Amino acid sequence: MTPQHQPQHPSHAVCLDLRASAQPYAGKDALHSAVAEALDTPYHGDERRFLVIDDASALVSHQLLYEQLYSYGPATLICLAVGDGDERTLRRPLTLRPPAAGVLWLLDASGGSSASPPAVPGGRRPGVEDALRPLTELLADPVVFDAVLHGVGEVVHGVAVPAVRVLEHDLTDDARTRSWRQALDSLIGQDGPAPPLGDSVPAELALLLGDGVPRSLEGRAWLLPGGRAEGLHRECGAALRSAADGHERIRRWTGLLATRAGQADLPGRLERLSTALAGYHEIIAGALADGGGVRLTAEQRGRLAERGVALPEIPEASRGSVGPGLRGFTEDLLARRLPLRAVAARLAALSGRSAPAGSAARLARLDEICDRDYLLHLTRPEPFTAGGSRRVAAAVACVLAFLAGLWPGLGWLLGPLVAVSGAGLAVLMLRRRPNRSPDGRLDGGGTAGAAPRLLGGLAGGLAGALTGQLAGPPLWAAAAALALSLLLTAALALRSWTAAVDAWWRAMDADYSGQIVAEADQLLIETAVHDWLLADARYHCSDGARAMSLLLRGLADAAERHAPDGPPPGARGPGSVPAAASGAAPYDPPPAGDAPSEAAKSASDAWGWDTWGGGPADDGWLDALTAPPGGPPREPAERPMSPEPAPHAEQAGQAEQARQADPFGFESLQERRTSPARQQRPDDCWEPAAHPAWLERELGDGGPLLVDTLVADLMDAVVRIVTPCWAAVERDPAGAARIRLEGPMAEALDEVHGRLLRDGAASPPPYAHHPEQRPGAPQLLGVPADRLAWLLGADGIAEQAVPLCGAEHRRMLSRDPAAVRQVRFVPEAMRRGADHDETPDHWRGAPEDVVWTAAGRHAGLLRLVPLRTETVRTVRGEEGSAP
Numbered sequence: 050m051t052p053q054h055q056p057q058h059p060s061h062a063v064c065l066d067l068r069a070s071a072q073p074y075a076g077k078d079a080l081h082s083a084v085a086e087a088l089d090t091p092y093h094g095d096e097r098r099f100l101v102i103d104d105a106s107a108l109v110s111h112q113l114l115y116e117q118l119y120s121y122g123p124a125t126l127i128c129l130a131v132g133d134g135d136e137r138t139l140r141r142p143l144t145l146r147p148p149a150a151g152v153l154w155l156l157d158a159s160g161g162s163s164a165s166p167p168a169v170p171g172g173r174r175p176g177v178e179d180a181l182r183p184l185t186e187l188l189a190d191p192v193v194f195d196a197v198l199h200g201v202g203e204v205v206h207g208v209a210v211p212a213v214r215v216l217e218h219d220l221t222d223d224a225r226t227r228s229w230r231q232a233l234d235s236l237i238g239q240d241g242p243a244p245p246l247g248d249s250v251p252a253e254l255a256l257l258l259g260d261g262v263p264r265s266l267e268g269r270a271w272l273l274p275g276g277r278a279e280g281l282h283r284e285c286g287a288a289l290r291s292a293a294d295g296h297e298r299i300r301r302w303t304g305l306l307a308t309r310a311g312q313a314d315l316p317g318r319l320e321r322l323s324t325a326l327a328g329y330h331e332i333i334a335g336a337l338a339d340g341g342g343v344r345l346t347a348e349q350r351g352r353l354a355e356r357g358v359a360l361p362e363i364p365e366a367s368r369g370s371v372g373p374g375l376r377g378f379t380e381d382l383l384a385r386r387l388p389l390r391a392v393a394a395r396l397a398a399l400s401g402r403s404a405p406a407g408s409a410a411r412l413a414r415l416d417e418i419c420d421r422d423y424l425l426h427l428t429r430p431e432p433f434t435a436g437g438s439r440r441v442a443a444a445v446a447c448v449l450a451f452l453a454g455l456w457p458g459l460g461w462l463l464g465p466l467v468a469v470s471g472a473g474l475a476v477l478m479l480r481r482r483p484n485r486s487p488d489g490r491l492d493g494g495g496t497a498g499a500a501p502r503l504l505g506g507l508a509g510g511l512a513g514a515l516t517g518q519l520a521g522p523p524l525w526a527a528a529a530a531l532a533l534s535l536l537l538t539a540a541l542a543l544r545s546w547t548a549a550v551d552a553w554w555r556a557m558d559a560d561y562s563g564q565i566v567a568e569a570d571q572l573l574i575e576t577a578v579h580d581w582l583l584a585d586a587r588y589h590c591s592d593g594a595r596a597m598s599l600l601l602r603g604l605a606d607a608a609e610r611h612a613p614d615g616p617p618p619g620a621r622g623p624g625s626v627p628a629a630a631s632g633a634a635p636y637d638p639p640p641a642g643d644a645p646s647e648a649a650k651s652a653s654d655a656w657g658w659d660t661w662g663g664g665p666a667d668d669g670w671l672d673a674l675t676a677p678p679g680g681p682p683r684e685p686a687e688r689p690m691s692p693e694p695a696p697h698a699e700q701a702g703q704a705e706q707a708r709q710a711d712p713f714g715f716e717s718l719q720e721r722r723t724s725p726a727r728q729q730r731p732d733d734c735w736e737p738a739a740h741p742a743w744l745e746r747e748l749g750d751g752g753p754l755l756v757d758t759l760v761a762d763l764m765d766a767v768v769r770i771v772t773p774c775w776a777a778v779e780r781d782p783a784g785a786a787r788i789r790l791e792g793p794m795a796e797a798l799d800e801v802h803g804r805l806l807r808d809g810a811a812s813p814p815p816y817a818h819h820p821e822q823r824p825g826a827p828q829l830l831g832v833p834a835d836r837l838a839w840l841l842g843a844d845g846i847a848e849q850a851v852p853l854c855g856a857e858h859r860r861m862l863s864r865d866p867a868a869v870r871q872v873r874f875v876p877e878a879m880r881r882g883a884d885h886d887e888t889p890d891h892w893r894g895a896p897e898d899v900v901w902t903a904a905g906r907h908a909g910l911l912r913l914v915p916l917r918t919e920t921v922r923t924v925r926g927e928e929g930s931a932p
Contacts, residue, residue: 062098062189063090065118067111068131069104084117097124098194100185105130105139105154109924112142115150126150127188127198131158131177134855139208140922151201152208154916156854158184160213160742180741180853183215186807187907193874196900200870200913206921209870209913210862212850213743216908218832218879220809224751229805232759236767237605238388243398249381250399253374257403257579257587271574276357278336281329285566288322292559299483300550302543306477315483315554316430316491322562323427330419332356333569337415340408340581360577368589372779375399375593379601379771383764386757389605396598404591408580411572418568423561430484431556433495435549436475442498443505445541446471450506452534454513456527461514467534468506474542475499483550497549592782599786600774604767607794743851749809749831754824758810759801762817766797769816804904811878812904826878826906850912863915870913873899879908 065087067080087099099118103111108130118124128145130152145152158180188194201209220228250258272279295313298304304313339352350360378399382392436442446468454464475497484493517527579587740746770793777785804810809830813820827833854862880901 060093060191062100062127062191062194063087063092064100064185064189065102067101067103067107067114069107071102080111080114081117084114088118088121095123097121098191099124099126100129100188100194101126102129102131102181102185105132105136108145108152109140109142112144115142115144119144119149124149125194125198127194127201128152129181129184129188130154131181132156134857137858137861138920138922139916140924141206141208142924145207146923147202147207148198150207151198153197153201153211153913154208154854155181156210156858158741158853160851160853180744183217183740183744183907184213187215187874187905187911190874190902190905192900192902193872193911196872196874197911197913200872203870204868204913204915205863205918206916206923208921209915210852210854210858212852212912212914214850214909215744217740217744217746218809218811218826218830218876218906218908219746219748220755220805220830221748221750224749224755224831225805225809228751228755228759229802231756232763232801233608235386235756235760236389236763237608238390240390241394243391243394246395246398246402249378251374251377253370254378254399254403254590257371257583257590258399271359271570271577273354273357273359277355278329278332278357280357281325281332282566282570284325285322285329285562288318288325289559289562289566292318292322296483296550296554296559299481300547300554302546304483304550305474305481305543305546313483314486316486316493319427319430319557319559320491322559323424326419326427326562326565327424329566329569330415333573334412334415336573337408337412337576340576358573358577360581368586371586371590371593372775375590375597375778376775379597380768383768386760386764389601389608389767393598393601393605396594396601400591400594400598403587403594405580405584405587408576411576411580415569415572418572419565423558423565427557427559427562428491430491430493431553432493433479433482433484433549433553434497435478435482435495435545436498436502437545437548439498439501442475443501446502446506447509447512449534449538449541450508450510451513451516452530454510454515455517455520455522455530456524457517457521460510460517460527463531464510464513465507466510467538468503468510470535471506471538471542472499472503474538475502478542478546478549483553589782593778593785596778596782596786597771597774600771600788600790601767604770604790604794607791608763608798610791611795611798741851743853747832752824752826752828752831754828755810755830758824758829759805762801762804762810762814763797765814765816765818766801767794768818770794770797808876808878808904808906811876811906823878825880826876829878850910852914861916861920863917865915868915871910872913873910874902875899875908876902876905878904 065083067083097118101115101118108128115126115128118126126145126149128150130139132139132154134156136156139152139154141152144150158177160180188197201207246258272282292315295315295318299313299315336353336356336358339349339356353360379392379396382395387395449471450464450468453467454460456463476499479495479497479499482493482495484495485491522530770790774785774788774790777788800814801810804812804814809826811823811826811829813823817823852862
């Protein structure tokens with residue numbers, strides 16, 4: 050097996066395994082290569098940290114290797130000396146002395162959780178490896194490393210036997226797999242049409258998308274004074290005003306009765322208006338055709354100037370603001386946690402909208418504005434119709450003539466005379482109709498209803514004369530009826546004339562020509578701004594948005610390809626603990642304020658640190674030191690466990706006697722190891738994944754913020770990946786679209802996935818935008834925080850630490866409780882979780898000397914128990930041999 054030396058983070062301790070079982074087929078050259086590789090591992094900071102795992106019997110022979118670890122500058126070192134259980138003395142080289150180094154002697158790494166399993170090929174024992182994985186992961190944290198090294202430096206010889214109690218918060222395999230798949234799905238997204246961009250586009254890019262005009266160009270004259278375009282523009286306005294003036298002249302009574310009214314010549318004026326509009330359309334169409342192409346050239350600018358179109362220089366035309374605007378738009382979409390494919394679709398839509406089609410593409414719009422059919426319509430006058438309905442006209446004429454014919458005697462003449470007058474006025478309307486030019490060249494024809502008026506008037510006049518003759522009305526009444534008849538005949542004729550002229554003018558729709566000129570002017574302005582002045586910026590925006598869309602789509606494809614090839618569910622990196630609980634039941638924490646359980650009390654009593662008594666001469670410990678080398682150590686007498694529970698008083702007395710006779714609780718551990726159930730267990734039933742006795746697991750099914758946190762980390766990684774690409778997008782968008790980002794994306798996925806495997810994503814990646822706002826472990830893992838507070842409380846619960854040595858080694862430990870050093874450690878994620886917990890009172894009893902680690906899923910305490918003076922021997926260099 051290749052020695053593991055890669056740290057989880059550049060500031061973590063570099064883990065190096067020098068045990069013989071770690072490289073069963075390697076010699077000393079492989080060890081030197083492993084040390085050299087560890088020294089070459091990237092590291093941040095001035096002082097390196099090394100966590101070395103070595104055989105306790107090989108420390109002196111590896112002295113040269115330890116000296117090499119200091120060859121690159123200041124370094125600190127913690128050595129985990131793994132013993133075989135038969136050792137009674139530790140021989141240590143000078144290199145492993147405090148304050149730069151410390152030794153933790155692991156005589157039983159599993160803490161007596163089960164019988165020692167048989168060694169697998171290569172000499173490695175699964176129980177030892179399962180215990181070393183969480184221990185090395187814990188000590189690799191720089192904060193815990195420094196605290197433990199400081200504590201070891203304060204004990205005698207700088208060598209201690211650790212006693213550990215660790216609580217591991219983790220996710221179940223199903224929760225880890227499910228949350229990772231959901232996070233990848235949220236990151237990748239689905240292909241589909243992009244929604245409207247809306248108001249999310251920044252102002253720098255919104256100018257390139259719409260048809261608006263920059264404020265600096267509002268009210269600007271785009272036509273050169275005295276130029277061809279400006280002259281035709283004035284001609285259109287003058288022709289429209291002339292036609293409107295002629296309409297005003299002819300619609301009055303003078304237009305019907307004045308002999309020179311025909312000189313208004315409305316058809317001719319409308320024809321001139323049509324000619325002016327056609328000329329202006331031609332000059333604008335020529336300008337649009339001249340300005341076509343990718344970008345406006347100097348030659349095209351010259352031709353536009355000849356046509357009378359002026360193009361200024363504006364600050365908004367620069368492409369310098371496009372890059373920042375596009376970057377801000379993209380990062381805003383990513384900050385909103387939109388899927389990569391959705392962001393790519395929006396950028397593709399932005400690319401399509403910002404790409405100019407060229408001014409020649411606006412010719413169709415110009416033809417729609419200035420319709421040729423309308424221009425022909427102006428030269429073809431509409432028919433003129435006066436008098437309204439013929440039946441109504443005949444009835445009105447009949448009534449008017451009847452009133453005139455009521456004069457006795459004269460009525461026979463006055464009635465028909467009024468009828469002829471009404472018909473004559475209708476004929477005059479037809480002769481003075483506005484749709485006929487004076488020379489008759491342009492004539493739309495028309496009708497005025499003269500015949501119905503004449504026939505109806507004659508009939509009414511004769512009827513009125515007969516009535517007046519028979520009735521004989523007084524003269525004043527007859528005179529009043531005649532005056533009313535004549536007045537109404539003239540008034541109704543003038544009213545009919547004005548209405549008919551206005552109706553014909555509306556039919557000609559001459560006023561629409563003013564709208565044509567205004568829309569053509571606006572089209573010219575939009576073309577000048579967006580297709581000529583902003584063409585370079587729009588092309589740059591379109592190319593950049595397309596390039597970034599392709600890059601993000603490539604990242605989504607890379608994530609989709611990477612997802613099935615990721616680590617299997619529950620897989621762990623080097624120095625980590627398998628996620629399976631191996632049959633361990635989840636812990637049900639006691640309610641706040643309740644006393645600890647009986648099992649916890651028994652475990653606490655078994656570790657009576659303050660009740661140590663006796664000296665080495667009293668317990669026969671020196672006899673073990675004088676035993677022949679390789680001989681069996683003196684074992685303590687076995688004490689059978691009580692099969693039946695005793696009454697309360699008797700049980701308390703027996704517990705006190707047991708505590709005084711066996712203050713460390715090792716004999717009960719020995720009983721568990723040598724119990725018939727353990728002895729009868731076959732070797733092939735050994736479970737390598739079984740966790741040690743000092744490790745307690747709480748497996749959560751995932752908190753409500755786990756997936757969102759993973760998506761946020763992945764989005765932050767995407768931002769970090771694409772950030773260096775913006776310079777290439779600014780410089781060469783086409784080349785930037787071909788950048789390969791599969792490698793960085795795979796590394797980012799491995800980074801986030803590795804943190805999910807390592808600590809349930811509780812620790813933020815180094816590129817996280819807001820690490821201080823990261824949710825706590827309860828929100829990420831779905832585990833309560835009160836168990837951790839109970840474990841770290843200062844009320845004796847923490848005395849459950851399990852010594853990493855066997856019962857046969859208890860005589861080697863120091864009997865001075867004051868010499869014991871203790872390190873409590875808690876991940877910051879648990880403290881963040883406590884801030885949101887419903888019962889934060891659990892944390893009020895936590896000691897103040899807790900070391901808060903930035904990452905990790907382990908919490909608990911590590912006690913450094915010193916050894917007796919005679920147990921550790923410091924060997925000088927000349928006494929050791931080369932590795």
